[in-house]
Amino acid sequence: MRLIFENSVAGRCGFKVAPAGVAPAHLPEKKYVRARPPELPEVSEVDVVRHFTNLSRLNFSVDTNFYPLGSCTMKYNPKFAEKIAAMEGFTDAHPLLPQLSGGGILAQGSLEVLYQMDKLLSEITGMAAFTMQPLAGAHGELTGVMLIAAYHKHNGARRKYVIVPDSSHGTNPASAAIAGYEVIVIPTDKNGYMDMQEYKSKLTEEVAAVMLTCPDTLGIFNPKIKEIADLAHGVGALMYYDGANLNAIMGKCRPGDLGFDVVHVNLHKTFGTPHGGGGPGAGPVGVCEKLLDFLPISRVVRRQDGTYMLDYTKRKTIGYIAPFYGNFGVILKAYAYILFLGKSGLIEASETAVLNANYCRASLKDRYESAYDKPCMHECVFSASRQTEHGVHALDIAKFLIDRGIHPPTIYFPLIVKEALMIEPTETESRETLDAFIRIMIEIARLAQTDPERIKEAPLTTPVKRLDETKAARELDLCWKSKS
Ligand SMILES: *Cc1c(COP(=O)(O)O)cnc(C)c1O
Numbered sequence: 445m446r447l448i449f450e451n452s453v454a455g456r457c458g459f460k461v462a463p464a465g466v467a468p469a470h471l472p473e474k475k476y477v478r479a480r481p482p483e484l485p486e487v488s489e490v491d492v493v494r495h496f497t498n499l500s501r502l503n504f505s506v507d508t509n510f511y512p513l514g515s516c517t518m519k520y521n522p523k524f525a526e527k528i529a530a531m532e533g534f535t536d537a538h539p540l541l542p543q544l545s546g547g548g549i550l551a552q553g554s555l556e557v558l559y560q561m562d563k564l565l566s567e568i569t570g571m572a573a574f575t576m577q578p579l580a581g582a583h584g585e586l587t588g589v590m591l592i593a594a595y596h597k598h599n600g601a602r603r604k605y606v607i608v609p610d611s612s613h614g615t616n617p618a619s620a621a622i623a624g625y626e627v628i629v630i631p632t633d634k635n636g637y638m639d640m641q642e643y644k645s646k647l648t649e650e651v652a653a654v655m656l657t658c659p660d661t662l663g664i665f666n667p668k669i670k671e672i673a674d675l676a677h678g679v680g681a682l683m684y685y686d687g688a689n690l691n692a693i694m695g696k697c698r699p700g701d702l703g704f705d706v707v708h709v710n711l712h713k714t715f716g717t718p719h720g721g722g723g724p725g726a727g728p729v730g731v732c733e734k735l736l737d738f739l740p741i742s743r744v745v746r747r748q749d750g751t752y753m754l755d756y757t758k759r760k761t762i763g764y765i766a767p768f769y770g771n772f773g774v775i776l777k778a779y780a781y782i783l784f785l786g787k788s789g790l791i792e793a794s795e796t797a798v799l800n801a802n803y804c805r806a807s808l809k810d811r812y813e814s815a816y817d818k819p820c821m822h823e824c825v826f827s828a829s830r831q832t833e834h835g836v837h838a839l840d841i842a843k844f845l846i847d848r849g850i851h852p853p854t855i856y857f858p859l860i861v862k863e864a865l866m867i868e869p870t871e872t873e874s875r876e877t878l879d880a881f882i883r884i885m886i887e888i889a890r891l892a893q894t895d896p897e898r899i900k901e902a903p904l905t906t907p908v909k910r911l912d913e914t915k916a917a918r919e920l921d922l923c924w925k926s927k928s
Contacts, residue, residue, distance in 0.1 A: 445502070445907065447924055448485045448495045458489040502907060504851050506718075510877050512804075514823045514854035514866030515613065515661055516720070517691050517713035519797075524784065525716065525777040534776060539768040555752035558769055559744040561728070561779045568782075568790070569687070569707045570700020571730030575740045576770040581688055584708030584727030585619035585655070587740065587765050591706055591731060592653045592682045593623055594738045594762050601680060603652035609638040611662055611858045616655045616686060625652055632860055636664045636816035643672065649679050657686040658702070659693070661858040661866075663801065663820035673703025682706060682735075690714045691870070692798055692822035695791035705732045715778035726774040740765045796871035797822040800878060804867050807882045811889035815861040823868035827861050831892040836899050838863040841888055843910065844902040848884045 471477050487495070504511070511518040529535075533553055541550040562574045578584035589606065596603050606620035607628045617627040628646050633639040638656075647654075654676045659665040666672070673683045685704035691714045699707045711726040712719035719725050731739060737759040745755045769775075785793060798821050805824035809817070812826035828838040842852030842865075854866040869878055891898050903909060 445498060448487060448492070449483075449924075451487055451491055451495065452485040454486060456486045456488055456491075458487060458492060504846075509849055509851055510869075510873060510881055511851040512853045512867045512869050512873075512881065513851060514663075514825070514868040515688060515857065516854065517688070517710070517822075517868060517870060518720070518851070519691070519713075519716055519870040520872035521716055521718045521777075522781065522784070525780045528780040529773045529776045534773075539772075552752055554772065555744050555754070557776055557779050558772075559746060559752055561775055561782075562744070564779070564782050565709055565728055565730055568694060568698070569685075569690070569709065569730050570698030570702075571707055572700075572733045572736055573739065573743075574709075574728045574730040575743070575765070576726070576728045576775050577740050577764070577766040578708065578727040578729055579766050579771055580725040581686070581708055581710040581713075581727040582615040582619060583766070584710075584729045585615055585684070585686065586622055587727075587729045587762075588684050588706040588708055588731075589619050589623035589625065589653065589655075590762050590765075591729070591735050591738045592684065593625075594760065595682065595735055596652055598738075598760060601649075603650050603681070605646075605648075605651045607643070607646060607651055607654045607676075607681075609656065609660065610860050611638075611660050612655065612657060613661060613686065613688065613857075616657075620653070620655065632662075636660075636662050636818070637666050637668065638672065640668065640671075644675065647675055647679055647681070651676070651679060651681040653682045653684050653706075655684040655686060656704075657689055658699070659689050659821035661689075662815055662825050662861070663692075663823040663866075663868075664816060664818070665692070665821055669702050677703065688713055689822065692794055694794040695787060696794060700730075700732060705735060706730070711774055711778035716781045717774045717777040724771050724774060726771045726778065728770070728775070738762055742769070744769075793871045794822070797869075800869040800871060800873060801867070803875075803878055804869055804882065807878075808885055811886055812865065815864065822870075823866060825858065825861055826865045826867070828863040828865055831889065832863055834892045834896045836888075836892040836896045838865050840899045840902065841865065841885075844888055844891075844899045845884065846903040847905045850881055850884065 506518050506520055537551050537554050558576050561576060565574045566572060578587045604626055605628050606625040607630060608616045609630045609632060611632050620627050630643050630646060631639050654672065658669055676683050682705040683703055685699040685707040687707050687709040690709055707730040708727045711717050711728065717723065738761060740763060741758065741761045742754040742756050744752055746752055801820050801822050801824050805820050808826065813829045815825040815827055828836065828841055831841065838855040842855050845852045856864055857866060858864060888899060
Protein backbone atom coordinates (compact mmCIF):
# COMPACT_ATOMS: atom_id res chain seq x y z
CA MET A 445 0.00 0.00 0.00
CA ARG A 446 1.06 3.56 -0.66
CA LEU A 447 1.58 5.98 2.18
CA ILE A 448 -0.93 8.79 2.37
CA PHE A 449 1.89 11.23 1.53
CA GLU A 450 2.32 9.52 -1.80
CA ASN A 451 -1.30 10.28 -2.67
CA SER A 452 -0.78 13.98 -2.03
CA VAL A 453 -1.68 16.46 -4.82
CA ALA A 454 -0.67 20.09 -4.32
CA GLY A 455 -3.67 22.24 -3.47
CA ARG A 456 -6.12 19.38 -2.88
CA CYS A 457 -7.96 19.79 0.38
CA GLY A 458 -10.62 17.92 2.29
CA PHE A 459 -11.95 20.70 4.46
CA LYS A 460 -12.27 24.44 4.81
CA VAL A 461 -11.78 26.63 7.82
CA ALA A 462 -14.68 29.07 8.26
CA PRO A 463 -13.69 32.74 7.91
CA ALA A 464 -12.67 34.03 11.32
CA GLY A 465 -14.38 37.39 10.82
CA VAL A 466 -11.54 39.25 12.49
CA ALA A 467 -8.38 40.77 11.11
CA PRO A 468 -5.42 38.39 11.07
CA ALA A 469 -3.13 38.87 14.04
CA HIS A 470 0.40 39.90 13.31
CA LEU A 471 2.89 37.39 14.69
CA PRO A 472 6.58 38.21 15.14
CA GLU A 473 7.98 36.59 12.00
CA LYS A 474 11.19 34.93 13.07
CA LYS A 475 9.99 33.68 16.37
CA TYR A 476 6.61 32.12 15.62
CA VAL A 477 6.05 31.89 11.88
CA ARG A 478 7.52 28.82 10.26
CA ALA A 479 9.71 29.30 7.22
CA ARG A 480 8.29 26.36 5.25
CA PRO A 481 4.76 24.98 5.28
CA PRO A 482 4.43 21.69 7.17
CA GLU A 483 4.73 18.65 4.92
CA LEU A 484 1.20 17.43 5.39
CA PRO A 485 -0.47 15.27 2.76
CA GLU A 486 -2.87 17.22 0.56
CA VAL A 487 -5.77 14.87 -0.01
CA SER A 488 -9.56 14.88 -0.18
CA GLU A 489 -11.86 13.46 2.47
CA VAL A 490 -12.56 10.35 0.43
CA ASP A 491 -8.80 9.79 0.02
CA VAL A 492 -8.39 9.89 3.79
CA VAL A 493 -11.34 7.58 4.49
CA ARG A 494 -10.22 5.03 1.90
CA HIS A 495 -6.62 5.17 3.01
CA PHE A 496 -7.35 4.41 6.64
CA THR A 497 -10.18 1.97 5.94
CA ASN A 498 -7.89 -0.02 3.67
CA LEU A 499 -5.10 0.11 6.24
CA SER A 500 -7.49 -1.20 8.90
CA ARG A 501 -8.42 -4.08 6.60
CA LEU A 502 -4.82 -5.27 6.68
CA ASN A 503 -5.14 -5.71 10.42
CA PHE A 504 -5.66 -9.02 12.10
CA SER A 505 -7.77 -8.33 15.15
CA VAL A 506 -10.16 -9.87 17.63
CA ASP A 507 -12.91 -7.94 15.84
CA THR A 508 -12.10 -9.54 12.49
CA ASN A 509 -10.77 -13.03 13.12
CA PHE A 510 -10.41 -15.93 15.55
CA TYR A 511 -7.35 -15.18 17.65
CA PRO A 512 -6.24 -18.19 19.75
CA LEU A 513 -2.97 -16.57 20.86
CA GLY A 514 -2.03 -18.56 23.96
CA SER A 515 -1.08 -16.74 27.17
CA CYS A 516 -2.50 -13.49 25.77
CA THR A 517 -6.21 -14.19 26.41
CA MET A 518 -7.39 -12.43 23.27
CA LYS A 519 -11.06 -12.50 24.17
CA TYR A 520 -13.65 -10.37 22.44
CA ASN A 521 -13.68 -6.78 23.77
CA PRO A 522 -17.33 -5.95 24.33
CA LYS A 523 -18.32 -2.63 22.82
CA PHE A 524 -20.53 -1.46 25.68
CA ALA A 525 -17.34 -0.96 27.71
CA GLU A 526 -16.01 1.39 25.02
CA LYS A 527 -19.22 3.35 25.28
CA ILE A 528 -18.89 3.71 29.02
CA ALA A 529 -15.25 4.75 28.74
CA ALA A 530 -16.34 7.41 26.22
CA MET A 531 -18.82 9.07 28.61
CA GLU A 532 -18.05 12.77 28.86
CA GLY A 533 -17.89 12.77 32.64
CA PHE A 534 -14.85 10.52 32.29
CA THR A 535 -13.25 11.77 29.09
CA ASP A 536 -13.45 15.41 30.21
CA ALA A 537 -11.84 14.70 33.57
CA HIS A 538 -8.21 15.70 33.98
CA PRO A 539 -5.80 14.16 36.47
CA LEU A 540 -4.91 17.65 37.69
CA LEU A 541 -8.48 18.71 38.48
CA PRO A 542 -8.27 21.01 41.49
CA GLN A 543 -7.97 19.21 44.78
CA LEU A 544 -10.66 21.18 46.57
CA SER A 545 -11.06 20.97 50.33
CA GLY A 546 -9.08 17.82 50.84
CA GLY A 547 -9.14 16.52 47.31
CA GLY A 548 -10.94 15.39 44.24
CA ILE A 549 -14.29 17.17 44.50
CA LEU A 550 -14.48 17.54 40.72
CA ALA A 551 -13.48 13.95 40.08
CA GLN A 552 -15.59 12.03 42.57
CA GLY A 553 -16.92 9.63 39.92
CA SER A 554 -13.45 8.75 38.63
CA LEU A 555 -12.11 8.34 42.16
CA GLU A 556 -15.05 6.07 42.97
CA VAL A 557 -14.24 3.88 39.95
CA LEU A 558 -10.65 3.48 41.17
CA TYR A 559 -11.80 2.79 44.72
CA GLN A 560 -14.44 0.26 43.75
CA MET A 561 -12.13 -1.47 41.27
CA ASP A 562 -9.64 -1.92 44.12
CA LYS A 563 -12.39 -3.61 46.14
CA LEU A 564 -13.58 -5.83 43.26
CA LEU A 565 -10.09 -7.05 42.30
CA SER A 566 -9.32 -7.67 45.99
CA GLU A 567 -12.45 -9.81 46.26
CA ILE A 568 -11.74 -11.74 43.05
CA THR A 569 -8.12 -12.50 43.95
CA GLY A 570 -8.33 -12.68 47.76
CA MET A 571 -5.92 -9.82 48.38
CA ALA A 572 -6.12 -6.94 50.89
CA ALA A 573 -5.73 -4.01 48.46
CA PHE A 574 -4.63 -3.07 44.95
CA THR A 575 -2.69 -0.27 43.30
CA MET A 576 -4.07 0.67 39.89
CA GLN A 577 -0.88 2.39 38.73
CA PRO A 578 1.07 -0.30 36.81
CA LEU A 579 0.56 0.11 33.07
CA ALA A 580 0.90 -3.53 31.98
CA GLY A 581 1.49 -7.01 33.33
CA ALA A 582 5.26 -6.72 33.10
CA HIS A 583 5.12 -3.34 34.83
CA GLY A 584 2.98 -4.95 37.53
CA GLU A 585 5.63 -7.63 38.01
CA LEU A 586 8.33 -5.02 38.47
CA THR A 587 6.10 -3.15 40.93
CA GLY A 588 5.38 -6.39 42.78
CA VAL A 589 9.03 -7.38 43.08
CA MET A 590 9.89 -3.84 44.22
CA LEU A 591 7.21 -4.18 46.92
CA ILE A 592 8.73 -7.48 47.97
CA ALA A 593 12.21 -5.93 48.06
CA ALA A 594 10.90 -3.02 50.19
CA TYR A 595 9.28 -5.47 52.58
CA HIS A 596 12.46 -7.51 53.08
CA LYS A 597 14.56 -4.40 53.42
CA HIS A 598 12.22 -3.06 56.07
CA ASN A 599 12.56 -6.31 57.97
CA GLY A 600 16.33 -6.15 57.74
CA ALA A 601 16.58 -9.31 55.66
CA ARG A 602 19.29 -9.47 53.01
CA ARG A 603 17.95 -11.69 50.29
CA LYS A 604 19.53 -12.25 46.91
CA TYR A 605 17.39 -14.58 44.86
CA VAL A 606 14.05 -14.89 43.13
CA ILE A 607 12.90 -18.36 42.09
CA VAL A 608 11.04 -18.89 38.80
CA PRO A 609 10.14 -22.13 37.04
CA ASP A 610 11.54 -22.70 33.54
CA SER A 611 8.01 -22.55 32.14
CA SER A 612 7.64 -18.94 33.21
CA HIS A 613 7.07 -15.97 30.92
CA GLY A 614 10.28 -14.10 30.12
CA THR A 615 9.01 -11.01 31.91
CA ASN A 616 9.22 -12.85 35.28
CA PRO A 617 13.00 -13.30 35.40
CA ALA A 618 13.42 -9.93 33.66
CA SER A 619 11.36 -8.12 36.32
CA ALA A 620 13.23 -9.86 39.13
CA ALA A 621 16.58 -8.94 37.56
CA ILE A 622 15.61 -5.29 37.03
CA ALA A 623 14.54 -5.12 40.67
CA GLY A 624 18.06 -6.24 41.61
CA TYR A 625 17.71 -9.96 42.24
CA GLU A 626 19.54 -12.95 40.88
CA VAL A 627 17.23 -15.47 39.28
CA ILE A 628 17.14 -19.17 40.08
CA VAL A 629 15.36 -21.26 37.44
CA ILE A 630 13.66 -24.50 38.51
CA PRO A 631 13.12 -27.17 35.83
CA THR A 632 9.77 -28.75 35.05
CA ASP A 633 9.33 -32.45 35.85
CA LYS A 634 7.96 -35.09 33.50
CA ASN A 635 4.39 -34.40 34.63
CA GLY A 636 4.57 -30.71 33.72
CA TYR A 637 4.98 -29.48 37.30
CA MET A 638 7.80 -27.52 38.89
CA ASP A 639 10.35 -30.09 40.07
CA MET A 640 9.81 -30.26 43.86
CA GLN A 641 13.14 -31.88 44.65
CA GLU A 642 14.97 -29.15 42.82
CA TYR A 643 12.75 -26.47 44.34
CA LYS A 644 13.38 -27.62 47.90
CA SER A 645 17.10 -27.77 47.31
CA LYS A 646 17.19 -24.16 46.08
CA LEU A 647 14.87 -22.71 48.70
CA THR A 648 16.96 -20.98 51.36
CA GLU A 649 16.67 -17.94 53.59
CA GLU A 650 18.37 -15.99 50.80
CA VAL A 651 15.32 -16.34 48.56
CA ALA A 652 13.17 -13.20 48.45
CA ALA A 653 10.31 -14.52 46.38
CA VAL A 654 8.93 -17.35 44.30
CA MET A 655 7.19 -16.14 41.11
CA LEU A 656 4.58 -18.47 39.68
CA THR A 657 1.92 -18.43 37.01
CA CYS A 658 -1.07 -20.50 38.05
CA PRO A 659 -2.37 -22.27 36.06
CA ASP A 660 1.07 -22.17 34.50
CA THR A 661 2.02 -21.42 30.91
CA LEU A 662 1.55 -25.09 30.01
CA GLY A 663 -2.12 -24.63 30.85
CA ILE A 664 -1.75 -26.90 33.88
CA PHE A 665 -2.88 -26.19 37.43
CA ASN A 666 -0.23 -27.39 39.86
CA PRO A 667 -1.99 -29.38 42.64
CA LYS A 668 1.02 -28.76 44.92
CA ILE A 669 0.62 -25.01 44.86
CA LYS A 670 -0.27 -24.77 48.54
CA GLU A 671 2.74 -26.86 49.52
CA ILE A 672 5.00 -24.69 47.36
CA ALA A 673 3.66 -21.57 49.10
CA ASP A 674 4.00 -23.06 52.59
CA LEU A 675 7.61 -24.04 51.91
CA ALA A 676 8.42 -20.53 50.64
CA HIS A 677 6.82 -18.92 53.69
CA GLY A 678 8.74 -21.32 55.88
CA VAL A 679 12.00 -19.62 54.85
CA GLY A 680 10.50 -16.13 54.94
CA ALA A 681 10.14 -15.77 51.14
CA LEU A 682 7.05 -14.22 49.57
CA MET A 683 4.87 -15.71 46.84
CA TYR A 684 4.28 -13.71 43.64
CA TYR A 685 1.31 -14.57 41.42
CA ASP A 686 1.62 -13.79 37.71
CA GLY A 687 -2.08 -13.24 36.97
CA ALA A 688 -1.89 -13.58 33.19
CA ASN A 689 -3.86 -16.83 33.47
CA LEU A 690 -6.48 -15.63 35.93
CA ASN A 691 -9.09 -16.19 33.22
CA ALA A 692 -8.94 -19.90 34.05
CA ILE A 693 -9.94 -19.68 37.71
CA MET A 694 -12.24 -16.71 38.32
CA GLY A 695 -14.68 -17.54 41.09
CA LYS A 696 -13.16 -21.01 41.47
CA CYS A 697 -10.17 -20.22 43.63
CA ARG A 698 -8.29 -17.12 44.72
CA PRO A 699 -4.53 -16.59 44.63
CA GLY A 700 -4.73 -15.05 48.13
CA ASP A 701 -6.30 -18.24 49.50
CA LEU A 702 -3.62 -20.33 47.78
CA GLY A 703 -0.94 -18.47 49.75
CA PHE A 704 0.16 -15.77 47.31
CA ASP A 705 1.27 -12.47 48.83
CA VAL A 706 1.47 -10.30 45.71
CA VAL A 707 -0.63 -10.55 42.56
CA HIS A 708 -0.77 -8.72 39.26
CA VAL A 709 -3.83 -8.85 37.06
CA ASN A 710 -3.74 -8.15 33.33
CA LEU A 711 -6.96 -6.20 32.82
CA HIS A 712 -6.33 -6.39 29.06
CA LYS A 713 -6.42 -10.17 29.23
CA THR A 714 -8.82 -11.42 31.87
CA PHE A 715 -11.15 -8.45 31.96
CA GLY A 716 -11.82 -8.01 28.29
CA THR A 717 -10.11 -4.72 27.48
CA PRO A 718 -8.25 -4.40 24.16
CA HIS A 719 -4.53 -5.03 23.85
CA GLY A 720 -1.81 -5.57 21.32
CA GLY A 721 -2.50 -3.17 18.48
CA GLY A 722 -5.87 -2.41 20.06
CA GLY A 723 -4.78 -0.33 22.98
CA PRO A 724 -2.68 0.06 26.08
CA GLY A 725 -2.97 -2.35 28.98
CA ALA A 726 -3.18 -2.16 32.74
CA GLY A 727 -1.53 -4.38 35.33
CA PRO A 728 -2.94 -3.53 38.79
CA VAL A 729 -1.04 -5.13 41.66
CA GLY A 730 -2.68 -6.56 44.76
CA VAL A 731 -0.99 -7.31 48.07
CA CYS A 732 -1.74 -9.10 51.32
CA GLU A 733 -2.05 -7.23 54.66
CA LYS A 734 1.63 -7.19 55.54
CA LEU A 735 2.59 -5.35 52.34
CA LEU A 736 -0.13 -2.69 52.49
CA ASP A 737 2.10 0.13 53.75
CA PHE A 738 4.53 -0.29 50.86
CA LEU A 739 1.97 0.30 48.08
CA PRO A 740 2.62 3.19 45.66
CA ILE A 741 1.01 6.56 46.35
CA SER A 742 -1.43 8.13 45.84
CA ARG A 743 -4.20 5.87 47.16
CA VAL A 744 -7.90 6.57 46.80
CA VAL A 745 -9.62 6.45 50.19
CA ARG A 746 -13.22 6.92 51.25
CA ARG A 747 -13.98 9.56 53.83
CA GLN A 748 -16.50 9.13 56.64
CA ASP A 749 -19.09 11.10 54.64
CA GLY A 750 -18.80 8.69 51.70
CA THR A 751 -16.80 10.99 49.41
CA TYR A 752 -13.42 10.02 48.00
CA MET A 753 -10.02 11.61 48.23
CA LEU A 754 -6.44 10.98 47.22
CA ASP A 755 -4.24 9.99 50.10
CA TYR A 756 -0.56 10.84 49.80
CA THR A 757 0.40 9.63 53.27
CA LYS A 758 3.74 7.99 52.68
CA ARG A 759 3.97 5.30 55.34
CA LYS A 760 6.63 3.04 53.74
CA THR A 761 5.55 3.55 50.14
CA ILE A 762 7.80 2.63 47.23
CA GLY A 763 6.62 5.94 45.71
CA TYR A 764 5.20 6.56 42.25
CA ILE A 765 5.23 3.74 39.74
CA ALA A 766 3.44 5.59 36.94
CA PRO A 767 2.13 9.08 36.31
CA PHE A 768 -1.12 9.78 38.15
CA TYR A 769 -3.46 6.82 38.57
CA GLY A 770 -2.62 4.31 35.84
CA ASN A 771 -4.31 3.79 32.48
CA PHE A 772 -7.65 5.06 33.71
CA GLY A 773 -9.60 4.33 30.52
CA VAL A 774 -8.52 0.69 30.61
CA ILE A 775 -9.38 0.39 34.31
CA LEU A 776 -12.79 1.89 33.61
CA LYS A 777 -13.55 -0.57 30.79
CA ALA A 778 -12.51 -3.50 32.96
CA TYR A 779 -14.66 -2.15 35.80
CA ALA A 780 -17.66 -2.00 33.47
CA TYR A 781 -16.88 -5.53 32.29
CA ILE A 782 -16.77 -6.93 35.83
CA LEU A 783 -20.01 -5.20 36.86
CA PHE A 784 -21.75 -6.31 33.68
CA LEU A 785 -20.80 -9.98 34.09
CA GLY A 786 -21.21 -10.10 37.86
CA LYS A 787 -20.12 -13.04 39.96
CA SER A 788 -21.98 -15.70 37.99
CA GLY A 789 -20.82 -14.23 34.68
CA LEU A 790 -17.16 -14.28 35.67
CA ILE A 791 -17.45 -17.87 36.83
CA GLU A 792 -19.15 -18.82 33.58
CA ALA A 793 -16.42 -17.06 31.59
CA SER A 794 -13.74 -19.17 33.29
CA GLU A 795 -15.71 -22.39 32.95
CA THR A 796 -16.33 -21.80 29.25
CA ALA A 797 -12.72 -20.80 28.61
CA VAL A 798 -11.56 -24.09 30.17
CA LEU A 799 -14.21 -26.07 28.29
CA ASN A 800 -13.23 -24.50 24.95
CA ALA A 801 -9.54 -25.22 25.50
CA ASN A 802 -10.25 -28.84 26.38
CA TYR A 803 -12.51 -29.17 23.34
CA CYS A 804 -9.60 -28.09 21.12
CA ARG A 805 -7.19 -30.33 23.02
CA ALA A 806 -9.40 -33.41 22.73
CA SER A 807 -10.18 -32.74 19.05
CA LEU A 808 -6.53 -32.34 18.05
CA LYS A 809 -4.64 -34.72 20.28
CA ASP A 810 -4.69 -37.54 17.74
CA ARG A 811 -3.01 -35.30 15.14
CA TYR A 812 -0.64 -33.24 17.27
CA GLU A 813 1.66 -34.31 20.07
CA SER A 814 0.39 -33.06 23.44
CA ALA A 815 3.07 -31.37 25.53
CA TYR A 816 1.56 -33.12 28.57
CA ASP A 817 -1.29 -35.50 27.93
CA LYS A 818 -3.82 -34.49 30.57
CA PRO A 819 -6.84 -32.20 30.83
CA CYS A 820 -5.83 -28.56 30.59
CA MET A 821 -7.15 -25.33 32.02
CA HIS A 822 -7.86 -22.38 29.71
CA GLU A 823 -5.17 -23.17 27.13
CA CYS A 824 -3.65 -26.28 25.61
CA VAL A 825 -0.08 -26.76 24.48
CA PHE A 826 0.91 -29.05 21.63
CA SER A 827 4.21 -29.72 19.96
CA ALA A 828 4.51 -29.82 16.18
CA SER A 829 7.10 -32.60 16.59
CA ARG A 830 5.15 -35.09 14.43
CA GLN A 831 4.87 -32.52 11.64
CA THR A 832 8.54 -31.63 11.98
CA GLU A 833 9.35 -35.17 10.82
CA HIS A 834 7.98 -34.05 7.44
CA GLY A 835 9.87 -30.77 7.55
CA VAL A 836 6.87 -28.73 8.71
CA HIS A 837 7.62 -26.56 11.73
CA ALA A 838 5.41 -24.66 14.16
CA LEU A 839 6.26 -21.49 12.25
CA ASP A 840 4.99 -22.99 8.98
CA ILE A 841 1.73 -24.00 10.63
CA ALA A 842 1.33 -20.48 11.99
CA LYS A 843 1.87 -18.95 8.55
CA PHE A 844 -0.60 -21.32 6.91
CA LEU A 845 -3.28 -20.43 9.46
CA ILE A 846 -2.97 -16.78 8.41
CA ASP A 847 -3.98 -17.77 4.87
CA ARG A 848 -7.06 -19.40 6.35
CA GLY A 849 -8.07 -16.26 8.21
CA ILE A 850 -7.00 -17.38 11.65
CA HIS A 851 -4.52 -15.62 13.86
CA PRO A 852 -1.74 -18.08 14.69
CA PRO A 853 -1.56 -19.49 18.19
CA THR A 854 1.49 -18.60 20.24
CA ILE A 855 4.46 -20.58 18.93
CA TYR A 856 7.82 -21.55 20.48
CA PHE A 857 6.50 -20.62 23.94
CA PRO A 858 6.67 -21.99 26.59
CA LEU A 859 10.34 -22.44 25.78
CA ILE A 860 10.50 -25.88 27.36
CA VAL A 861 8.17 -27.40 24.73
CA LYS A 862 9.90 -28.10 21.42
CA GLU A 863 8.00 -26.66 18.45
CA ALA A 864 5.31 -25.42 20.83
CA LEU A 865 1.83 -24.49 19.63
CA MET A 866 -0.03 -22.82 22.48
CA ILE A 867 -3.74 -22.53 21.80
CA GLU A 868 -6.04 -20.36 23.92
CA PRO A 869 -9.50 -20.11 22.37
CA THR A 870 -11.06 -18.07 25.24
CA GLU A 871 -14.70 -18.25 26.29
CA THR A 872 -15.99 -15.86 23.67
CA GLU A 873 -15.68 -18.29 20.75
CA SER A 874 -18.58 -20.40 19.55
CA ARG A 875 -18.61 -24.13 18.90
CA GLU A 876 -18.81 -23.35 15.15
CA THR A 877 -15.68 -21.18 15.25
CA LEU A 878 -13.78 -23.82 17.20
CA ASP A 879 -14.91 -26.54 14.77
CA ALA A 880 -13.76 -24.48 11.79
CA PHE A 881 -10.36 -23.98 13.44
CA ILE A 882 -10.07 -27.67 14.30
CA ARG A 883 -10.91 -28.65 10.69
CA ILE A 884 -8.10 -26.43 9.42
CA MET A 885 -5.63 -27.79 11.98
CA ILE A 886 -6.55 -31.34 10.89
CA GLU A 887 -6.10 -30.34 7.25
CA ILE A 888 -2.64 -28.99 8.12
CA ALA A 889 -1.71 -32.25 9.85
CA ARG A 890 -2.79 -34.16 6.73
CA LEU A 891 -0.99 -31.78 4.34
CA ALA A 892 2.17 -32.07 6.42
CA GLN A 893 2.25 -35.73 5.45
CA THR A 894 1.10 -35.44 1.84
CA ASP A 895 2.24 -32.03 0.59
CA PRO A 896 4.49 -30.30 3.13
CA GLU A 897 5.69 -27.76 0.57
CA ARG A 898 2.17 -26.38 0.36
CA ILE A 899 2.39 -25.38 4.04
CA LYS A 900 5.92 -24.09 3.85
CA GLU A 901 5.07 -21.58 1.09
CA ALA A 902 2.38 -19.88 3.19
CA PRO A 903 1.30 -17.15 3.62
CA LEU A 904 0.14 -16.38 0.09
CA THR A 905 -2.72 -14.01 0.96
CA THR A 906 -0.80 -11.33 2.86
CA PRO A 907 0.73 -8.10 1.48
CA VAL A 908 4.20 -9.44 2.27
CA LYS A 909 4.90 -13.14 1.94
CA ARG A 910 7.41 -15.23 3.89
CA LEU A 911 10.05 -12.92 5.29
CA ASP A 912 13.64 -13.59 6.06
CA GLU A 913 13.10 -12.84 9.73
CA THR A 914 16.77 -12.87 10.64
CA LYS A 915 17.56 -10.35 7.92
CA ALA A 916 14.54 -8.25 8.89
CA ALA A 917 15.81 -8.09 12.46
CA ARG A 918 19.47 -7.53 11.62
CA GLU A 919 18.96 -5.01 8.82
CA LEU A 920 16.01 -3.17 10.24
CA ASP A 921 14.59 -0.76 7.66
CA LEU A 922 11.60 1.14 8.95
CA CYS A 923 12.22 4.51 7.34
CA TRP A 924 10.13 5.76 4.45
CA LYS A 925 12.20 7.68 1.97
CA SER A 926 10.79 10.29 -0.34
CA LYS A 927 11.19 9.41 -4.02
CA SER A 928 11.69 13.06 -4.98
C1 LIG B 1 1.14 -11.49 29.01
C2 LIG B 1 1.95 -12.12 30.06
C3 LIG B 1 2.80 -11.37 30.89
C4 LIG B 1 3.11 -9.91 30.65
O1 LIG B 1 2.00 -9.09 30.64
P1 LIG B 1 1.94 -7.78 29.73
O2 LIG B 1 0.64 -7.17 30.10
O3 LIG B 1 2.01 -8.25 28.31
O4 LIG B 1 3.11 -6.93 30.09
C5 LIG B 1 3.43 -12.03 31.93
N1 LIG B 1 3.27 -13.35 32.14
C6 LIG B 1 2.47 -14.11 31.35
C7 LIG B 1 2.32 -15.56 31.63
C8 LIG B 1 1.80 -13.52 30.26
O5 LIG B 1 1.03 -14.27 29.46
